[in-house]
Amino acid sequence: MLKRADSARHYEWQYLDLMREIWERGDQRVDRTGIGTRSVFGAQLRFDLSDGRMPLLTTKRVFWKTATREFLWFLTGDTNIRSLCAQGVEIWTDWPLDHYRKATGDQISRADFSARIVADVAFAEKWGDLGPVYGKQWVNWPVYEPAGEGLFSQRAQGVNQVADVIDSLRKNPGSRRHIVEGWNVAEVDQMALPPCHKTYQFHVSGNKLNGLLYQRSCDVALGLPFNLWGAALFVRLLAQQCDLEPGELVWMGGDTHLYLNHVDLVEAQLLREPDGDPRLAILRRPDSVFDYRIEDFEVTGYAPQGQLSAPVAV
Template sequence: MASSADSARHPEWQYLDLMRRIWEQGDERVDRTGVGTRSVFGTQLRFDLAEGRMPLLTTKRVFWKTATREFLWFLTGDTNIRTLCAQGVQIWTDWPLDKYRKASGEGISREAFSDRIVADAAFAAEWGDLGPVYGKQWVDWPVFEPAGEGLFRQRAAGVNQVAQVVESLRTNPGSRRHIVEGWNVAELDRMALPPCHKTYQFHVSGNRLNGLLYQRSCDVALGLPFNLWGGALFLRMLAQQCDLEPGELVWMGGDTHLYLNHADLVEAQLSREPHGDPRLAIVRRPDSIFDYRIEDFEVTGYAPQGQLSAPVAV
């Protein structure tokens, strides 16, 4: 295996060191999916985002456009996979597909299910909704008001946490309340999957915007590469909207794990050495953080090593 005693100390070594630690020293556990994991608890990675740098892994190909499309979808507050499927993004398809297969007994393929979601609005409405996941909580956290006689009614518009953070960064940069939270306890049982990357907090130091992402549960092989990109992307977009320079992304993990059936991927990735210096340019500044398009993002300096695949545990 490659050694992390590399004199240049590429920032990706942090990720590889964490992967190695989990694989060699992690506690082997039975998990919700039944697949089994090796797990450690309480982890941290730090990445400098100055001058366009991004935590985009080079020891395997990370489909950053797919991750970006997912993040932009979160910002719409949509909870149905139809929009994602129409863009060829299948990150969330496995959960409603599993539900449909169990309910119908039909052994439909993921591709056929996704195509039907896109083609049939009624089918998508019935089978494509994920419940009030990420984006719903970020931009439309439900609020209930007294309706008299001990009853409550839901307010038409919920709390837009993202818009509030943009406003607070602009008007009160020294606040300790620049937070976007996804863990709505009252609605967890309605979600296809409770939020893993659950809490974002931002901090202004001079003219630099720093961000912290806390993740309660982290699939290091498949999920973390996307989560690092998403957290850094969020910080970069906020910095642009608030006339700040990108600072540091701090990632913190609770249950940080590798699935036992990811052995081939893990061994292959740990045999590789990181290289290169991926950079992200945001080529347009829209009027709002909610108006970015995939065409607004350009990555340079990214020459990843070959793709590594492994099954998703649903």
């Protein structure tokens, strides 16, 4: 779909070219949300991560701290939105809010729902859980063991894929099995939203760590800027923990789409030109990949153009 980036062009043109291709030539489809999309299948983007480079969009403001807080939340294995809401991160609030409204008939505002999730532990336990989404699969993929004739019981601690990948990168860097997978077929139906950024694979070349993300479904206007940041951050964290240098991020999209009600955002962003060279510094190396804090990250050289917003399709 899209080929390797020309090093002479600003990295963000890849993203804008993909957006334009979808908007002008994508297949118009009816989707799960009922809103409708324009879609292409099988896109690819590539980004250089050396010297602190990150695929941070400049043609609109991307709230990289929010994206980082979400990623660090994934690494905890938590599946309840309470800790996110307490940090002012509302990325996942719409799904439990929609469930609560339908189940109770109470048309509570998003702000009030989020505030109650934070203030009321019992309310959060009942209404704030998303099911076994991303982080649960990343660090606690369920394992079942024989427990008598024809019976199985779930082990208290499942497979920590992230820890296993780090161990594998350190001990067997040439392996083709450096994979973190989010698509647990047996539990997809229990998730508030099945994983979109579902498969991560890592590859060591010399002393450089490259990462590939396969995304089965991609909202290019709202989701992809966060997904690119999160995937690049994943590479950066693993590289630091494994004494490697960040190499390249390869992003691959399955159903790669723009929602029809994002027309104002798309048309405004396509009129803008990328500029600047933002860099990420990781200020501390904790003992474990699971011990990073938001204060450990600093972005410099980021002067984005104005914020562009659009409704999230739930």
